[in-house]
Amino acid sequence: MNTLTYKGYTARIDFDDRDNILIGKLLGIGDLISFHADNVSELHIAFKEAVDDYLEACKKIGKSPEKPVNGKILLRVPPEVHAAALVKAQAVGKSLNQWAIDALRREVSA
Structure with missing residues (x-):
C-alpha cells in the first residue's frame, strides 16, 4: 500500500x-x-x-481534531477463538495482550 x-x-x-x-x-x-x-x-x-x-x-x-489512533483496541471474537488465543499466549509465556500485539505486528509487517 x-x-x-x-x-x-x-x-x-x-x-x-x-x-x-x-x-x-x-x-x-x-x-x-x-x-x-x-x-x-x-x-x-x-x-x-x-x-x-x-x-x-x-x-x-472549536473542535478537537480526531487523532488517528490512541493505542487501544476493542475486539469482539467468538469465545472459542478467545480461549484458543489465551492458551497459545500462556503456552509461550505471554499475556494475551502481549501475544495479540505480537500477532498484529507480524500481520501488518507481512
Whole structure:
C-alpha cells in the first residue's frame, strides 16, 4: 500500500487513471480529508496542506481534531477463538495482550 505520514496522520495514495492524478485520503479518522496532485512532489505538498488545513479548521470551529489512533483496541471474537488465543499466549509465556500485539505486528509487517 502506498502511504504518506505527517504529524501522526497517514494517508493512502491511489492513482486515478481516468483523470490521470494521484489521490490521497487520510486513514484512521472519521472525518473525510482528501487531496490530489498531478505528481509526487505536488502530492507531498498537498498532503501536508490538507493535514494543516484540517487542524486549523478544527481550531477555528472549536473542535478537537480526531487523532488517528490512541493505542487501544476493542475486539469482539467468538469465545472459542478467545480461549484458543489465551492458551497459545500462556503456552509461550505471554499475556494475551502481549501475544495479540505480537500477532498484529507480524500481520501488518507481512
